[in-house]
Amino acid sequence: MKQLLLLWLLTASHWCYAQFTIIHNVNGYTPTRAGTIQHFSTIVIKDGKVVKTGDESTLKQYPQTSPIDGKGLTMLPGLIDAHGHVIGLGHNLSQLDLRNSKSVADVGKKLQNYAQKNPSGWILGRGWDQTKWTPSSFPTARDLDKYVSNRPVVLTRVDGHAIWANSKAMELAGIKHTHTSPAGGEIIRLENGQPSGIFIDKAELLITKHIASPSAGQINKALDMAGKHLLSLGITSVHDAGIDFATWQLYQQRAKHQTLPLRIYAMLSASDSNLDTMLKAGIYKEQKDYLSIRSVKIYADGALGSRGAALIGDYKDRPGYQGLMLEQQSSLEALITKSVKHGFSAHTHAIGDRANRIVLDSYQNVFKQAGGKLLRNRIEHAQLVNLEDIPRFKALKIIPSMQPVHATSDMHMAEKRLAQSQLQGAYAWQTFLKQGVKVAAGSDFPVELANPFDGLYAAITRTDKMANPEGGWRPAERLTKQQALQAFTLDAAYAAFQEFKLGSLEHGKWADFILVDQDYFKSDVHALLKTQVEQTWIAGERKYMRP
Template sequence: MIKSLFLSISILGASSFAFAQTTLIHNIQGYTPTNAGALAQFSVLVFKDGKVVKTGNDLTLKQFPQATRIDGQGKTLLPGLIDAHGHVIGLGNNLLRLDIRGSRSIKEVGEKLVSYANKNPEGWLIGRGWDQTLWPSGKFPTAAQLDKYISNRPVVLTRVDGHAIWANSQAMKLAKIEAHTQAPKGGEIIRGADGLPTGIFIDKAENLVNQHIPTTLPTQRKRALEVAGKHLLSLGITSTHDAGIDYNTWLLYQNYAKQKKLPLRIYAMLGANDDKLENMLKHGVIKDTQDFLSIRSVKIYADGALGSRGAALIKDYHDRKNYQGLMLETQPKLEALLTQSFKHGFSAHTHAIGDRANRIVLDAYENTFKSVGGKLLRNRIEHAQVVHPQDIPRFKSLAIIPSMQPVHATSDMNMAQLRLSDAQLQGAYAWQTFIKQGSKVAFGSDFPVELANPFHGLYAAITRMSRAQKPKGGWRVNEAVTRAQALRAFTLDAAYSEFREYKTGSLEQGKWADFILIDKDFMNIDQHEIDDIQVEQTWIAGKLKYQG
């Protein structure tokens, strides 16, 4: 903790800290990627009016004799970290609702549910985070198993990846789920040996139940934004990409931006499945002069997730024969959504996890570029998790940015080896391969699917190990990245993926002074200490936003 840091501020001349135009932080171990490509080191950071004046060394101190000085006490200073894929309101809701992440059994889930119900005695019980692959059986749970704990109130628990829900019998009753209920295209209702719905609804089938959950009130949405913002700032995240917002969140973000109340910088993608998509697109690109809000892209879903076997594969799942997962949209529908986005000047960022989904999405981009253009809009594939090796070069030729989440690899590795054959894993979580071919890779966490802590992501990217340091030496370690590459993907290249590489992402002259002070030297500590790095201060535009 460095709460005493500000005690070392020395005011030179007649200026006061409150009115000083130039501020200088010295005695730091500073690192920043640069637009020129190198990783720069510095011991002094100078900023004025919220923007970087320069970085330098002790000689820089003499150039700014009237500056307000802050002694960094030898701490490490990095650019503010950018999470290129998260869900802000979802994170806030997760922090306010039942969190069952990491539960090791149905019994543990049930006990947490009962405790939460006792503290929240009315209405639907909503939670998130279960993962059946962590349980002894490894099997999907059932409504009957939830009923043992709560049967008189509706319960809906979302899987950790967001691509399946687990409902109890009361929730299914209120949703009018019956034996003859059919899943929509792009979804699956898991059924028992008797043919009846078991309580598990995958991908587009989720809405059969979710549509009956009472609508989130505006006050709840605001609270979720504020709680999520505080949490992200405490982790050193100064900017985040919100991967798929609805109309009400679109309105909320604009309102908060106008009032200068957004807690951190947000690059928001419009949800392609929102019934007001065209209306939002017609309002055009939205960005404010202080670069706190940017809305200029559309989030499209092509397939589901690997853990729920919703990811669309070219060949069968290794652990489910004659099954290749789910495409949520046809290729013609994908091309129609791309066209709709491009014609309004919006980029398209498409969720694709399985190798078949990635191939179809790449085909859709290629066809749409030929017919309507849009190649220069810095389009992205979100996750790009399992890609056929023959398709990886197409990302570069089509100028598609792979937006990837390192922690997914270390969270998924045991499950992925069950779901996929070794041949299918050849192009999986292939960060280094993408970087070597010249692709700019944007890293994120996919919070609240994963924890939002970016140092967990940096650690996973560098080591390819779990936080328990397994497997020894790393999993498919040829795809690990260097510390400089990982930092760049969480800063400057993430900024590039939102058209802000000359505004944020590095501490270069004229850019916003977004930076963090941390308790360990990221570039030189033992790699197994990276995931335990603590953020002590977070600054945005030269203003202190968080202090630990």
């Protein structure tokens, strides 16, 4: 009997040890909830969660487990992108990519090549930015007609806040010179008053409502393509900034079948006609934290590049014009109230200083009437904030969800659009932190490239990839390496109510981590741009390995 008991104990002991995954010989760093950076060389994982981190002596505590050699690579917590558009990225990966276009003629050549390879249907693309062309004025439908005139073409500006349509697309949409600009939008016109082919913000819908919605199969494909791409960049979790009803259904279905490629914290689109239905269904959380739906994405204004950002003063390069509010304060307050009454956080897009002020006023009024102050409400972007309004973020417990790459992408354009007085609170990450406010960092992909190391580099240097301007643009707002990493990990997790589950490699949290070829803390900051992600793990399972 004793022999049987001993055999059982040995077997049970071996079974217990066999459940552990141990990776050693890594150069590991993790932020902690205590505000420090912990360094380690060994990590122990069980049931997808971190048991402990330690040094090589930790191996002696698990003699029955065969450790995995990390080969000296640097281990970091899985990076969290606090603002992206997952399905949009997936579609972009299969549509006409115009991100690096240098001129109208360059767009035209790419358009012709794409049209030949895709011979039927609407031609859709994204990524053009007229501010990087010479001349830097908006293009026209006629410019596109020179290259494709027999099929409808709709090309979205890099920021998503303007479209460029050819004459065929305008014809199919029934656009005439008598069309007036809708509230919250603008039809750019030629000198003779005819629509030029550029439609800003809510005017986009005049064209895009005629484009067939993607099928469930196409959304599934886009999700898989986006997931594969994001995992290869070291992103293990993303905050999806505005999903429609079809995507809401698909995400829950994929979560049920445990086939989501990465963690998603999804915001319901406030403009979706099924918003009430989605809100009434309640907050969605699943046991393995792959999907969380508990917030609503609201748009207050447009973007700076298309002069849709709502300003307190005039645009320097368009006197008498102050941008566009997509929602007036009364409707903003109604949407925020509806969100918080259902227990959902309100995450509101605001770029211009006027939009940020109106959104802060809206939150303040709603909190007095309906509550919701503790729901970790956010302002998405918070790019231009009047210095008087920055302290209000802390007072109202609003999280600025900001994208460091926007500063380095926009800096030259922002200097042309805005006076120096308007730039005092521009992309003010360090000022927010000094106020005691957490900054959740992201990229806003596919507006920007999704690579989080571009974002970390921009946050630390405030320079472009050629290290210009020397010392950084408005350098007082640069972040330290620790602050930048925390913004892309623990503070991003906090902004999704997940700081006790994600964002660091501490005991009891999901073992989401990446192995990279650069020492994040000791390498020269410019080496960040060369960082290669070798492996990406979620819940203790390897999801990506570099070929």
